Each structure stands twice: as C-alpha cells, then as structure tokens.
Amino acid sequence: MKILVPFKRVADPENANKVKVPVGANGLGPKIETTGMEFKPNPFDEYAVEAALRLTENGTAPKARLGEVTVVTVGGPEADQTLRGALATGADKAVRVEATDEQLDGAIIARALAKVVAQVGPDLVLLGKQTVDTDSAQTGPMLAELLGWPQVTFAVQITNEGNGSLLVTRNGDGGVQKVRVKLPAVVTVEDRVSYSGGVTSPPTPATHKYADGVRFAPLPAIMQAKKKPLEVKKLADLGVDTALSVKYLGFEPPPARKAGVKVKTVAELVDKLKNEAKAI
Amino acid sequence: MSQDLAQNRYKADLRDIRFLVFEQFKLQDVLGKGPYEAWGVEEFNMVMGEAHRFAVEVLGPLNAIGDRQGCRLENGQVFAPAGFKETWGKIYEGGWKTLGVKTEWDGQQAPLTLAVVVEEFMSGANTAFMMYPGLAHGAAEVIETFGTHAQKERYLRKMYHGTWGGTMCLTEPQAGSDVGAARTVAKKRPDGLYDIKGTKLFISGGDHDFAENIVHLVLARVEGAPAGTKGLSLFTVPKRRIDMATGASGELNDVTVAGIEHKMGINGSSTCLLNFGENDGCVGELVGDAENHGMPQMFKMMNGARIGVGLQGLAVASTAYLNALEYAKERRQGPSIRFWKDATAPRVAIAEHADVRRMLLDMKSRVEGIRALIIKLARHQDGYLVAKGNDEAAATYHLGQVDLLVPLVKAYGSDQSFRICETAIQTYGGVGYTKDYPVEQYCRDSKIFSIYEGTNHIQAMDLVGRKLGQNGGANLQSFLGDVQKFISENDAHPVLGPWVKELAVAHEAIGGTAMRLLGWFQMGQMSMVPLAANRFLEMMSETAIGWLLLEGARIAIDTQAKLPEGDAGAKDRAYYEGKKAAAKYFALNVLPAVKLKAEILAREDTSPVDLPLESFVSE
Ligand SMILES: Cc1cc2nc3c(=O)[nH]c(=O)nc-3n(C[C@H](O)[C@H](O)[C@H](O)COP(=O)(O)OP(=O)(O)OC[C@H]3O[C@@H](n4cnc5c(N)ncnc54)[C@H](O)[C@@H]3O)c2cc1C
Numbered sequence: 001m002k003i004l005v006p007f008k009r010v011a012d013p014e015n016a017n018k019v020k021v022p023v024g025a026n027g028l029g030p031k032i033e034t035t036g037m038e039f040k041p042n043p044f045d046e047y048a049v050e051a052a053l054r055l056t057e058n059g060t061a062p063k064a065r066l067g068e069v070t071v072v073t074v075g076g077p078e079a080d081q082t083l084r085g086a087l088a089t090g091a092d093k094a095v096r097v098e099a100t101d102e103q104l105d106g107a108i109i110a111r112a113l114a115k116v117v118a119q120v121g122p123d124l125v126l127l128g129k130q131t132v133d134t135d136s137a138q139t140g141p142m143l144a145e146l147l148g149w150p151q152v153t154f155a156v157q158i159t160n161e162g163n164g165s166l167l168v169t170r171n172g173d174g175g176v177q178k179v180r181v182k183l184p185a186v187v188t189v190e191d192r193v194s195y196s197g198g199v200t201s202p203p204t205p206a207t208h209k210y211a212d213g214v215r216f217a218p219l220p221a222i223m224q225a226k227k228k229p230l231e232v233k234k235l236a237d238l239g240v241d242t243a244l245s246v247k248y249l250g251f252e253p254p255p256a257r258k259a260g261v262k263v264k265t266v267a268e269l270v271d272k273l274k275n276e277a278k279a280i
Numbered sequence: 281m282s283q284d285l286a287q288n289r290y291k292a293d294l295r296d297i298r299f300l301v302f303e304q305f306k307l308q309d310v311l312g313k314g315p316y317e318a319w320g321v322e323e324f325n326m327v328m329g330e331a332h333r334f335a336v337e338v339l340g341p342l343n344a345i346g347d348r349q350g351c352r353l354e355n356g357q358v359f360a361p362a363g364f365k366e367t368w369g370k371i372y373e374g375g376w377k378t379l380g381v382k383t384e385w386d387g388q389q390a391p392l393t394l395a396v397v398v399e400e401f402m403s404g405a406n407t408a409f410m411m412y413p414g415l416a417h418g419a420a421e422v423i424e425t426f427g428t429h430a431q432k433e434r435y436l437r438k439m440y441h442g443t444w445g446g447t448m449c450l451t452e453p454q455a456g457s458d459v460g461a462a463r464t465v466a467k468k469r470p471d472g473l474y475d476i477k478g479t480k481l482f483i484s485g486g487d488h489d490f491a492e493n494i495v496h497l498v499l500a501r502v503e504g505a506p507a508g509t510k511g512l513s514l515f516t517v518p519k520r521r522i523d524m525a526t527g528a529s530g531e532l533n534d535v536t537v538a539g540i541e542h543k544m545g546i547n548g549s550s551t552c553l554l555n556f557g558e559n560d561g562c563v564g565e566l567v568g569d570a571e572n573h574g575m576p577q578m579f580k581m582m583n584g585a586r587i588g589v590g591l592q593g594l595a596v597a598s599t600a601y602l603n604a605l606e607y608a609k610e611r612r613q614g615p616s617i618r619f620w621k622d623a624t625a626p627r628v629a630i631a632e633h634a635d636v637r638r639m640l641l642d643m644k645s646r647v648e649g650i651r652a653l654i655i656k657l658a659r660h661q662d663g664y665l666v667a668k669g670n671d672e673a674a675a676t677y678h679l680g681q682v683d684l685l686v687p688l689v690k691a692y693g694s695d696q697s698f699r700i701c702e703t704a705i706q707t708y709g710g711v712g713y714t715k716d717y718p719v720e721q722y723c724r725d726s727k728i729f730s731i732y733e734g735t736n737h738i739q740a741m742d743l744v745g746r747k748l749g750q751n752g753g754a755n756l757q758s759f760l761g762d763v764q765k766f767i768s769e770n771d772a773h774p775v776l777g778p779w780v781k782e783l784a785v786a787h788e789a790i791g792g793t794a795m796r797l798l799g800w801f802q803m804g805q806m807s808m809v810p811l812a813a814n815r816f817l818e819m820m821s822e823t824a825i826g827w828l829l830l831e832g833a834r835i836a837i838d839t840q841a842k843l844p845e846g847d848a849g850a851k852d853r854a855y856y857e858g859k860k861a862a863a864k865y866f867a868l869n870v871l872p873a874v875k876l877k878a879e880i881l882a883r884e885d886t887s888p889v890d891l892p893l894e895s896f897v898s899e
Contacts, residue, residue, distance in 0.1 A: 222326050
C-alpha cells in the first residue's frame with residue numbers, strides 16, 4: 001500500500017502564554033508574533049505516521065517494510081526538520097511544498113495536497129484529525145472533497161481488510177461507528193490509532209502487540225534520514241489556484257481571564273450564578 | 281504508593297546541555313570533520329531529543345521498581361527486576377548503545393560529547409539498569425583495542441549490539457584497590473586456550489537473564505608469572521562456551537554465581553560473587569597474543585570507565601536537584617521572613633525562604649559546573665580525534681587534557697553527587713526521606729560512585745602521582761595556561777571582574793600547592809602526599825569548574841545583550857541570568873575555600889598518621 005501523510009510543524013501549545021499579538025490599528029494586530037516560540041510536529045500527524053507505518057510493514061521481528069509512506073508538508077525550509085523526524089521514524093519519502101504562512105489558507109493547502117496526491121499516487125491519505133495550533137479540522141475533509149474520495153474522520157482504529165478496503169472505527173457524536181471504506185480514501189485519525197491495538201494489518205499477525213504510542217526513531221535511522229529523498233516543490237509550479245479565500249483582517253489575543261471571587265455563602269453563590277454568570 | 285512506582289521521576293535540563301555543547305564548547309567546529317563526518321547539528325539535536333524521550337518513557341518508569349524489587353538468584357541464575365529484560369531489547373533495537381561505536385562495527389561513530397549527553401539522560405533515568413549495557417560496552421572496547429583480528433570478529437558485533445552481555449572482573453576478596461593481589465590462575469592448554477580457576481567479587485552484571493551469553497573479562501595470573509600487577513593477563517571467559525569456528529554459544533562454561541550482594545543502592549544491578557572453574561571446567565581465551573599485559577590493557581580502558589562513573593554522578597545529581605527544585609516551588613510552609621512576626625501572614629512556597637534558595641543555587645551551580653567539566657573533557661577527546669593525523673600539537677594538547685581531567689571528573693563528580701543528593705533530601709524536608717519521592721533512592725544509588733572503578737583516593741593519587749607530572753608536566757602547564765588566559769582577558773570586566781579575581785586567587789593556590797606536592801615527592805616526604813591528595817583534587821576540580829562557569833557567564837552576558845526585547849527573549853534571558861548567578865555563587869562561595877585549603881596543606885599537619893591506632897579508641 002502507498003500512503004501519503006500530510007504533516008505540519010506547529011507552535012508548541014505549551015507555549016500558549018508566550019503567544020503575542022502586536023497591537024495595530026483599531027486594536028487588532030497584523031499577525032501573531034512567532035519569534036521566541038518553540039515548534040514541534042503536530043501530534044495528530046505523528047499518530048497518522050505511526051498508523052501509516054503499521055499499515056505498510058510486517059511488525060513482527062525482524063520488521064519489514066512492505067509499502068511506502070510519503071510525508072508531505074506545505075511550508076518553509078524550517079519544516080524540513082519535522083519531515084526528517086518523520087523519515088527517521090520510518091517514513092520512506094518526503095515532499096515539501098515551499099510556501100510561507102501568509103500565502104496560505106486551508107483551501108490552498110487542500111488544493112496543493114490534491115496535486116501532490118496526483119503526483120505521488122497513494123492508495124490512502126492519512127491525516128491527523130486536526131492541528132493543535134488552529135484546531136480547525138478542515139484539511140482532511142476539504143482534500144477528500146477535491147479528490148472525490150470517500151473519507152472517514154476521527155478514526156480510532158483501522159483494520160486493513162486486505163481486499164482494497166479498510167474497516168475504520170471512528171469516534172462519532174453519539175458513540176463509536178464502524179465504517180467500511182473502499183480505497184482510495186482519506187482518513188483522519190485520533191491519538192488512539194497509535195495505541196497498541198489501533199491498527200490491524202496483515203501480514204502483521206492480529207496478536208502482535210505494538211507498544212502504545214508513537215514509535216522511537218532508532219539511532220541508525222536518524223542517521224539515514226538525511227539520505228532519504230526530500231523533494232521540494234514550489235507552490236506555483238503545482239498549478240494550483242493560489243487566491244486566498246480567507247483574508248485575515250487582524251488578530252487579537254483572547255481576553256485575559258478575570259480573577260475569581262470567593263463567595264461567603266451558598267446563597268451568594270446561587271445569586272452570582274443566576275444574575276452574573278447567568279448559568280442557572 | 282505502589283501504584284506510583286512505575287512513574288517516571290527523571291528530569292533533565294536540555295537547555296543547559298545545548299548551551300554547553302554549542303554555545304560554550306562549540307562542538308559544531310568538529311561536526312562533519314574527521315571521524316565525525318556523518319554528524320551535523322541537526323543529527324545531534326534529533327538524537328538528543330529521541331534519547332531524552334527514551335530515558336523518560338522507557339527507563340525512568342523502571343527506576344523505582346528496580347530499586348524495590350532488586351535482583352534474585354535462583355538455581356544459580358540471576359533474574360533482574362521486572363521490565364529490565366524487555367528494556368535491554370529496546371535499548372539495543374533502538375541503537376542507543378552503539379552511538380559511539382565505530383562504523384566498522386556497525387555503530388554510528390558519534391562524538392563523545394553526544395555519547396556523554398545521551399548517557400547523562402539514560403543513567404539519570406535508571407542508573408542500575410544502565411550498568412548492564414555499560415559494562416558490556418566497556419568489555420567490548422577492551423577487546424576492540426587489544427584483541428586479535430579473530431577475537432574482534434568473534435566478539436565485537438555481538439557484544440556491541442546486545443546479543444551478548446559483558447563484565448569486567450578485577451576485584452577478588454583479597455584484591456580490591458590492590459588489584460595486583462589477584463589470585464585467579466590461568467593454565468595454558470594444548471589447544472591454546474586457558475583453564476581458569478578463581479573467585480571474583482562484586483562483579484556488576486555478573487549474571488542476568490537478558491542475553492544468550494555473557495563474556496567476562498577476567499584478570500588472572502598465568503601459572504609461573506611474576507607476582508603483583510606485572511604478572512596479570514586478561515582473558516575472555518564466557519558464561520557459555522563459544523564455538524571457535526562458528527562463534528555460536530554452547531554448553532555452560534563452569535562459571536557459577538555463588539551469591540549476589542544486598543546493597544545500599546543500585547539494587548536493580550546485580551553484583552555477583554563469581555566462581556570460575558569450581559569443577560575444573562572453565563576455559564578462557566587470552567586477549568591479544570601476549571601474556572602479562574593485563575594491567576596496561578585495563579589501564580588503557582580505565583579512562584572511559586572513569587568518565588562513565590563521573591557521568592553517573594552528574595546524571596543522578598542533576599535529576600535530584602531538578603526534582604527538589606520542583607518540590608520547593610510547590611510546598612508551602614511559613615511566612616516570608618519580612619512578616620516573621622505576623623501569624624496571619626500568607627504562607628509562601630519554601631523556595632521563597634533564603635536558606636532553601638541557598639540550597640537550590642548551591643545544587644544548581646555544582647550540577648552545572650560538573651556538567652561543564654564533563655562536556656569540556658568530552659570535547660577535548662573529540663578535538664583529539666579530529667586533530668590526530670593532521671595537527672599533532674593540537675592532538676597532544678587535547679589528549680593531555682583528557683588524561684588530566686579524568687580523575688577530576690571521576691572523583692569530584694562522584695563525591696559531589698552524593699552530597700548534592702543529600703542536599704536535595706534536605707530541601708524536601710521529611711518527605712525527602714521517604715520512598716514517596718525519588719531523592720532518597722538517588723542518594724543511596726549515588727554512594728557507590730566514589731567507591732568503584734578505583735576509590736576516590738585512588739583517583740587522587742593518580743592525579744598527584746601520575747597526572748601532574750605526565751608529559752613532563754606539560755598537561756598541567758597547559759591547563760593552568762588556559763585558565764590564566766581567561767583570567768587575563770576578563771579580570772577587568774565590569775560584571776565578571778570581581779568574580780574572576782576569586783578565580784585568580786584559586787589559580788595561584790593550585791599552582792603553589794602543585795609545587796609543594798612536587799617538593800614533598802623530591803624530598804621523600806611521602807607521608808604528606810596521601811594526606812594532601814584528596815584535598816588537592818578537590819581544589820583543582822573547583823578551580824576548573826569555577827573557570828568553566830565563569831566562561832559560561834561571559835558568554836551569557838554577551839549573548840543576553842543580543843536577545844530580542846520583551847517576551848520573545850524572556851526564556852533565554854531567564855536562562856542566562858541563571859548562568860550568571862551560578863558562576864557568581866560558585867566564585868564567591870566555593871572558590872575562596874581553595875586558597876584556604878592551600879593554606880591548610882602548607883601547615884603540613886600529619887596528625888592522622890602521627891596518632892597511634894590504639895589512641896583512636898582505647899577501650
Ligand atoms: C556495587 C559494586 C559494584 C562493583 N562492580 C565491580 C565490577 O564490576 N568489577 C570489579 O572488578 N569490581 C567491582 N567492584 C569492586 C570495587 O571496584 C571495589 O570495591 C573497589 O575497587 C574498592 O576495593 P575494596 O572494596 O576491596 O576496598 P579496599 O581496597 O579494601 O579499600 C578500603 C578503603 O581503603 C582505602 N585503600 C585501599 N588501599 C589503599 C592504599 N593503598 N592507600 C590508601 N588507601 C587505600 C580505599 O580507598 C578505601 O577507602 C564493585 C563494588 C561494588 C560495591
């Protein structure tokens with residue numbers, strides 16, 4: 001199986017208190033200040049890579065690669081390190097579509113990814129269900145729409161049925177849902193696909209116990225990551241419509257939380273809940 | 281609290297490591313060069329990140345379990361604590377123990393500086409576990425350096441990659457510090473192998489259930505060889521016999537585990553009493569092809585092992601400090617001293633109390649200082665390997681500094697480790713003394729570091745007896761010259777100046793004491809030498825650390841000036857403030873004692889040896 005995993009470098013949410021918006025006209029800032037922030041791979045994308053690797057290997061020792069996983073990102077050269085990290089954990093190839101954040105919105109990224117899909121020719125696109133920076137969870141669904149492929153979002157378990165279809169358990173609003181999907185397809189994943197039983201895929205026996213979570217990059221693989229192909233494409237060369245459909249007018253940080261108050265009596269609490277918070 | 285046992289308590293300071301490696305000691309200058317051709321900054325950082333994750337996720341959760349369970353001896357076989365066997369598999373599968381191994385033996389040939397950084401994480405997360413692969417690695421290095429071609433082919437891949445374990449067997453009941461008293465004998469057989477017979481004591485990793493075989497490196501005396509260290513030879517003695525043609529492990533080789541020690545710490549590491557040839561069925565192979573070279577062979581390997589022990593000290597001390605720091609920020613007790621008369625004043629975190637702050641900064645400056653010393657040493661080793669063959673003067677200089685600094689790293693690093701762990705317990709108060717927090721284990725684990733791999737007095741004697749005069753004294757002269765150069769360049773610095781003056785005083789004091797030691801040697805006044813050696817080692821270590829901390833502070837000051845304003849630079853600014861404070865504290869609170877110690881030594885007090893033993897206690 002050939003799998004494409006779109007992968008994003010995101011600002012570390014642990015640094016949320018460092019996010020600064022310079023003040024501009026009418027109180028809105030022109031952009032979010034990123035200097036001094038720390039970046040890391042989007043964790044949901046790491047789960048997608050883990051799932052993709054499990055779907056393309058014999059997981060029992062000695063491990064054998066049986067398919068191909070390509071990771072792709074849209075961004076600047078600083079994202080190369082993120083791609084190399086994915087290559088070190090086991091992905092086979094990487095593609096970076098050169099672009100700066102200001103040139104991008106979700107729709108452009110989805111259009112660029114659709115072009116990459118056409119060039120790479122995967123049977124499956126696996127994505128994180130969302131990125132932890134903007135949390136919009138739209139890239140996967142938009143990409144599926146552009147490709148005209150079936151999609152399953154919020155996957156927590158994937159079974160490769162071996163006949164060109166996947167049985168996917170997804171987290172729905174009212175409980176879990178099992179969906180059979182024919183390849184090629186787009187699937188977005190939650191953290192639980194990286195748990196021990198998150199992926200079942202022959203020839204790895206169903207009894208094989210993977211360690212919970214994302215695998216470690218073995219040291220020799222880290223050294224070899226540099227030798228694996230990392231192709232850089234220009235957004236313009238992909239022939240996608242680069243007109244922004246989202247225009248950012250300005251940014252402002254969320255209002256600071258007000259300090260709490262201590263109430264003296266239950267009556268006072270009820271009164272405040274009713275009249276101030278309007279919660280009851 | 282048993283449900284919490286499997287929790288990681290290990291903490292590391294990655295920012296300080298990155299500072300030392302790249303900002304202070306500039307490892308980037310040798311990356312991509314000579315033996316480190318395949319290595320760049322990006323690889324370094326990726327490996328460091330992944331190693332840290334391995335330490336925290338795999339090794340850390342087993343540290344307390346290993347301590348509580350300890351090892352079991354059942355029917356002659358040692359069983360390590362739960363999870364150790366799987367972890368042995370994982371550490372080799374991940375390639376972590378072949379980081380510094382040459383590519384020739386399928387390793388990654390990384391700079392020692394990186395190996396040291398990775399080892400700090402792993403030893404700090406689980407000291408006892410890391411003993412097993414550590415000894416296997418050390419034993420393999422001996423074979424790589426002195427073995428014949430056939431021996432290298434037979435042993436190295438398997439020992440470097442975890443198929444086989446390995447140990448170092450020097451100590452015997454009557455031969456501890458006095459290695460030359462070893463009585464284990466080797467008798468040559470017609471097939472060129474040797475029959476081995478004897479008892480070895482305190483053998484770390486002497487048995488375990490991780491690997492298909494264990495290769496013991498045994499110091500023994502060939503029948504008829506001279507007494508003392510001159511008559512010792514080194515043998516590989518496997519737990520299971522090895523087929524010389526195929527290299528396969530076969531029947532048991534009459535190496536029996538007669539017992540395991542019940543210890544104060546590192547309980548997850550088996551410490552074995554081994555009998556070789558109890559039933560006359562134990563064979564060994566001479567390492568290399570000449571007898572009576574055992575001691576020089578072992579000596580050559582001791583640098584690596586001694587650096588490793590100093591590093592164990594740093595690793596444990598660092599996580600003890602960082603845990604104590606975290607606790608001190610949370611635990612509330614008592615009001616600020618500003619309101620000491622006001623019973624209703626708000627309670628503050630204990631980290632707000634001056635004495636707790638003092639302990640925190642004391643630990644911080646020592647931990648960061650010892651880390652600087654170890655990375656400096658590793659950087660000299662890397663500098664040596666890159667210079668070798670194209671700049672002989674530089675190579676000689678770097679290698680000389682490695683030799684000189686090894687006893688400082690081993691002895692000062694291990695002595696301080698125990699003391700820093702003790703301060704960490706004191707910082708916690710009562711809970712630090714309980715098993716609910718990790719520091720009491722750290723303290724127990726750390727005590728062995730000053731004892732094994734040559735007690736710290738043996739290190740001190742190595743420093744004053746061998747290292748000071750090595751290369752005609754050139755190593756010491758270069759060291760003193762390096763410190764002097766820094767002093768001359770910085771003693772007028774507006775911020776650093778007063779602190780550098782303390783360094784200058786210490787520098788002069790060690791120069792003077794080194795001369796005094798030389799005088800004692802020349803005058804045959806030997807009784808003062810062992811009395812002064814430990815103290816001199818401490819003086820020299822503190823001077824070296826003071827120098828490196830101040831050098832770091834200089835870089836911190838210069839870099840701070842270039843940081844962006846406001847929040848963007850806030851984290852770095854806080855880090856550099858800490859760097860300056862650690863240097864200032866060490867300069868004003870530790871360095872002045874160096875001169876005092878020199879004055880004490882100048883009084884040539886010999887009362888410990890003058891007092892007859894019957895007067896120590898007379899009843
Ligand atoms: C947990 C543990 C693990 C160990 N692992 C190993 C191992 O893997 N392999 C191995 O071979 N050994 C190992 N050892 C042994 C260790 O290296 C020795 O304990 C150490 O070298 C000291 O020897 P000793 O215990 O016989 O003490 P002694 O040599 O009896 O020393 C006792 C005291 O006397 C001092 N002393 C001794 N001789 C002199 C002298 N000439 N001048 C001045 N002072 C002196 C020492 O400094 C010390 O303070 C281990 C020990 C322990 C406890």
